[in-house]
Amino acid sequence: MSQLVDIYVGRQPIFDTSMRVFAYELLFRSGSEQNHAVILGGDTASAQVMMNVFGDLGLHEVVGEHKAFINFTEGLLLRENRPFFPRKQVVIEVLEDVKVTPKLISSLRALREAGFTIALDDYVFNPELTELESYADIIKVDILAVGPKRLVEHVVQLKEKGIRLLAEKVETREQFEFCKRIGFDYFQGYFFAKPKIIKGQRLPTNKLTVLELLSSVYDPNIDMHVLSKIISKDVALSQKLMKFASSLGNGRFELTSIHDAVMRFGMERLKSWSSMLVLSGVDDKPVELFITSLVRAKFCELVGAKVGDMSKDTYFTVGLFSTLDAVMDVSLEELLVQMKFDQRISKALLEQHGSLGICLKAVISIEKGEVGFELPRGLTATEVTRFYLEAMQFAESIDLA
Structure with missing residues (x-):
C-alpha cells in the first residue's frame, strides 16, 4: 500500500465589523512547524493549496460555509479553462504584482461574469492598478504600507464605487477601531489571529x-x-x-x-x-520537463499514425516515457522492470532500437538541432519537421506555463 503523504494548509480568519468570521484566507505551508510562507513558485504554491483543500482535506472541512480567499498569480489568472472550484464560495485573490494587460482584464471580466468574487490583494493605491478597481468586488489594503491620511482619502473614493474594503495587517485594537470608523468592511491580521495550520494526509x-x-x-x-x-x-x-x-x-x-x-x-x-x-506536483521539477514529454509523445504518435506498423498509442507511450526517469528520479531500467512493457518499447527506450527507437531518436535529434539523423520509415524530412511543429503547438496549447 502506498505511504500517505502529509499535507498542510495555512488558514487565517477574516472578520466583519462585528468581529464575526466572514471568510478564511488559505495559504501555502510546507510543514506543521513552518507557520510562514516558503519561497516557492507562485503558480505551484497556489496549485498545491487548491489540490490539498479541494481534493484531499475538503473545502467544507477547512472553511465550513464561509468563503475561502485563495491567491492567484498572473499565470493562473490567464488560464482560459473553466475553473473547477465552486464560484459561490471561493474568492479569487489577485496578487499585487500582476501586470495590467488587455488579456488580464479580459480574464477578470470573464471570471466576474461567470459569478466569481474578485479581490485585489495588498492594494496600496498604485495608479498603474487603478483599472483593476472596475473588476474588484473586494480590495484588501495593507494598512501598514498606507498612512492614515491616504487611507481616509481612498476609502471614500472606493466606497463610492461600491467596492467592499478589507484592512490587512491589523495588529492593534486602535488600528481596528480606526479602520472600522473610516469605512472598512472586513479585517485581517495578528490582532485577531495568526494563521492556523491545518494538517491532513493524502x-x-x-x-x-x-x-x-x-x-x-x-x-x-x-x-x-x-x-x-x-x-x-x-x-x-x-x-x-x-x-x-x-x-x-x-x-x-x-x-x-x-x-x-x-x-x-x-x-x-x-x-x-x-x-x-x-x-x-512540480515544485522540484521544471515545467519544461513535462512539456518535453508531451512534445515527444505527440510527435511519436503522429509518426506512428503515418508509419502504421503498430498502434499509434504505442508510439505515444515511447515518447511519454522517454523523460520519465528525470520526472520520477528513478533509473529508466528500474521503471521499465516495474511496468513490464512490451520488449519493443523497452528496447526503443533503452537502446533506441527498431522503428520505435528510430522515431524517438529523431525527435531527440530535432531537439538538439542535429541534422542527418535516420528518418522514420516512409517519411520525408519535411513531414518530420511538420510533425515536430504540430507536436510543439499541441504542447503549447496545454496550460502549464
Missing part, C-alpha cells in the same frame, strides 16, 4: 497517470470513457475527482462511478484540473 499521485490525463484531455477526439479509465487507474486521482465533483452539487446528487464524476465535472473543468495537478 495518497501519493502517480505522475505518469497525471501526465497521461493532461495530454488526453487536450485530444479533440478523446472519448470520456477513456478519460474515466485513465483516472480509475490511480486511486489518489479517483479520490480527488470524486471529492471535487461531489462538492459541485452541494450534496444534491450522489455519484455512482468515476465515469459519472467525469461527466458531471465536464471537459473544461478537467483541463483546468489536470494542469493544476501537474503544477501542484
Whole structure:
C-alpha cells in the first residue's frame, strides 16, 4: 500500500465589523512547524493549496460555509479553462504584482461574469492598478504600507464605487477601531489571529497517470470513457475527482462511478484540473520537463499514425516515457522492470532500437538541432519537421506555463 503523504494548509480568519468570521484566507505551508510562507513558485504554491483543500482535506472541512480567499498569480489568472472550484464560495485573490494587460482584464471580466468574487490583494493605491478597481468586488489594503491620511482619502473614493474594503495587517485594537470608523468592511491580521495550520494526509499521485490525463484531455477526439479509465487507474486521482465533483452539487446528487464524476465535472473543468495537478506536483521539477514529454509523445504518435506498423498509442507511450526517469528520479531500467512493457518499447527506450527507437531518436535529434539523423520509415524530412511543429503547438496549447 502506498505511504500517505502529509499535507498542510495555512488558514487565517477574516472578520466583519462585528468581529464575526466572514471568510478564511488559505495559504501555502510546507510543514506543521513552518507557520510562514516558503519561497516557492507562485503558480505551484497556489496549485498545491487548491489540490490539498479541494481534493484531499475538503473545502467544507477547512472553511465550513464561509468563503475561502485563495491567491492567484498572473499565470493562473490567464488560464482560459473553466475553473473547477465552486464560484459561490471561493474568492479569487489577485496578487499585487500582476501586470495590467488587455488579456488580464479580459480574464477578470470573464471570471466576474461567470459569478466569481474578485479581490485585489495588498492594494496600496498604485495608479498603474487603478483599472483593476472596475473588476474588484473586494480590495484588501495593507494598512501598514498606507498612512492614515491616504487611507481616509481612498476609502471614500472606493466606497463610492461600491467596492467592499478589507484592512490587512491589523495588529492593534486602535488600528481596528480606526479602520472600522473610516469605512472598512472586513479585517485581517495578528490582532485577531495568526494563521492556523491545518494538517491532513493524502495518497501519493502517480505522475505518469497525471501526465497521461493532461495530454488526453487536450485530444479533440478523446472519448470520456477513456478519460474515466485513465483516472480509475490511480486511486489518489479517483479520490480527488470524486471529492471535487461531489462538492459541485452541494450534496444534491450522489455519484455512482468515476465515469459519472467525469461527466458531471465536464471537459473544461478537467483541463483546468489536470494542469493544476501537474503544477501542484512540480515544485522540484521544471515545467519544461513535462512539456518535453508531451512534445515527444505527440510527435511519436503522429509518426506512428503515418508509419502504421503498430498502434499509434504505442508510439505515444515511447515518447511519454522517454523523460520519465528525470520526472520520477528513478533509473529508466528500474521503471521499465516495474511496468513490464512490451520488449519493443523497452528496447526503443533503452537502446533506441527498431522503428520505435528510430522515431524517438529523431525527435531527440530535432531537439538538439542535429541534422542527418535516420528518418522514420516512409517519411520525408519535411513531414518530420511538420510533425515536430504540430507536436510543439499541441504542447503549447496545454496550460502549464
